[in-house]
Amino acid sequence: MNAPFYKYGYFGDELYLIAAFAIGIAFGFFLERAGFGSAKKLTAQFYFTDMAVFKVMFSAIVTAMLGVFYLSWFGVVDLDLVFVNPTYLVPQMTGGLLLGMGFIIGGYCPGTSLVALSTGKVDALVFLAGIVAGIFVFGEAYPAIEGFASSTALGTVTLHEALGVSMGLVVFAVVLMAVLGFWGASVVERRLAEKAGGAV
Amino acid sequence: MKAYSRWTISHKLALLALVLGVFALLGTAEKSGTVQLDTQELARIVEGEVDHVDVEELADWIVQGRSDYRLLDVRASEEYARYHIPTAENVRLVELRDYPLYRNEKIVIYSDGGIHAAQAWFLLQAHGYVSSYILLGGLELWKDEVLFPALAEGADASARAAFEKRRSVSAFFGGQPRTGAAAEVERYTVPVPKLESVPNVAVPKRSRKQKEGC
Numbered sequence: 001m002n003a004p005f006y007k008y009g010y011f012g013d014e015l016y017l018i019a020a021f022a023i024g025i026a027f028g029f030f031l032e033r034a035g036f037g038s039a040k041k042l043t044a045q046f047y048f049t050d051m052a053v054f055k056v057m058f059s060a061i062v063t064a065m066l067g068v069f070y071l072s073w074f075g076v077v078d079l080d081l082v083f084v085n086p087t088y089l090v091p092q093m094t095g096g097l098l099l100g101m102g103f104i105i106g107g108y109c110p111g112t113s114l115v116a117l118s119t120g121k122v123d124a125l126v127f128l129a130g131i132v133a134g135i136f137v138f139g140e141a142y143p144a145i146e147g148f149a150s151s152t153a154l155g156t157v158t159l160h161e162a163l164g165v166s167m168g169l170v171v172f173a174v175v176l177m178a179v180l181g182f183w184g185a186s187v188v189e190r191r192l193a194e195k196a197g198g199a200v
Numbered sequence: 201m202k203a204y205s206r207w208t209i210s211h212k213l214a215l216l217a218l219v220l221g222v223f224a225l226l227g228t229a230e231k232s233g234t235v236q237l238d239t240q241e242l243a244r245i246v247e248g249e250v251d252h253v254d255v256e257e258l259a260d261w262i263v264q265g266r267s268d269y270r271l272l273d274v275r276a277s278e279e280y281a282r283y284h285i286p287t288a289e290n291v292r293l294v295e296l297r298d299y300p301l302y303r304n305e306k307i308v309i310y311s312d313g314g315i316h317a318a319q320a321w322f323l324l325q326a327h328g329y330v331s332s333y334i335l336l337g338g339l340e341l342w343k344d345e346v347l348f349p350a351l352a353e354g355a356d357a358s359a360r361a362a363f364e365k366r367r368s369v370s371a372f373f374g375g376q377p378r379t380g381a382a383a384e385v386e387r388y389t390v391p392v393p394k395l396e397s398v399p400n401v402a403v404p405k406r407s408r409k410q411k412e413g414c
Contacts, residue, residue: 059213066220073227078328080303168224175221179214 028115037116039107039123046104049192051185062178069171089152106130242325251321252336253308259346259369262286269306272299274320275339285310285342286373296323303328310335310342347375 005011034056035041044050071077103109106127108116113131116124142149160167207215245251261269262285273280273288280290291299293316301307307329311317317334324332335342344350349366351359367377 062217066217066224069224069227070220078303080328166225168227171224172221175217175224179218182210182214 028111028118031112031115032119036112037119037121037124039116039121042109042112043104043107048188049196051189054185055182058178058181062175065171065174069167084156084158087154087157088150089154091149091151102130242322252334254336255342255345256366256369258285258308258335258342259373263369263372269308270301272296272307272309272320274309274311274316279312283339285339293320293323296320297327301329303330305329305331307332308335309333310338312339314338343375346370347373348378349375350378 005016031037035052036056041050042053045053068077068079068082072079099109106113106123108124108127110131113124113127117128160170163170258271271285271288273284273290274293274296275284275290276292277290280288284290288310301324307324309317309320309324309332311320314334314337317338321332321334337344345366347370349363349370351363355363363377363379370377
């Protein structure tokens, strides 16, 4: 049996929805357990006092990347059928900056605000109201910004194709970056903790 | 370096990731992966006649401006230049393997009659393009039924009603319905529409997968 299952149409649509639901619940649960339901913990990332966000996200990237790479190497996953988000360079950079600003100001990203809401945090509820309002404004304003939103379209770009190297090399480089990043993050955390400790 | 027994779980996982990363240098997960070709399954598809798309169906897609399919014209480029079905891309059989297609795209192939299209269909299936289809009857049937639909004299009411729909579709593609005595005219004597007279149907670009992703 080959993956992605959905593209091969192995099961009925309902089963995929049930699977998505189960995966979503698990995702939310582990985000919560990693402490991502707390705006304090999340924003500490931006002051480099707690690098948990960086570590968790990069671990997830590395785990998923290695999984997809090896499964496709062994012929279980057909990478051609895996969706790659098309690149729109300038709109996506703008969107990324906006999301980052919102993240720092509000203390959550969209997913973690839902996680925080599940433990009854009121700030998450306010944040969510902001998201809904933002979606509404975006939807209404879309005709005006449509030209911008679809500008600088590069199609589906993957790192190894753009750099002209093998996929394995990119996988290795990302793993190396992650491991060095984890090490660097723990060094920064320790330094800042010492400094904070010394100041008291 | 600390003794391995004193490593935390994070250290061990990092080491595992590194080892897997190093092995990844040797691996390939490229597009040219081998595909299991089940010839019996192919035979079943052919026999079940689920491997084709009707000309009327395709005409409807084009009229509706749908962009969730790729239409491939596998005839020679001169023939393509003379006339092709709107939204079609010209691909020769020898170019087919390296032509930029995605395995999850709905691919419709046509040639004059259908033999070349059928052969192209097998080539694509062999490379794992599971949702490729043949335009049944090829360009000849396209001309007969879409461009120059004919209404025989003395046709009954339901045939006339169906013909009215075909008439508008035919007009959309710059064709010419044949009625009465004209219905007997061989389609080969009717000139194919000039490509310029064909409505400007946007060729689907690579933006079909917008509905996916998060």
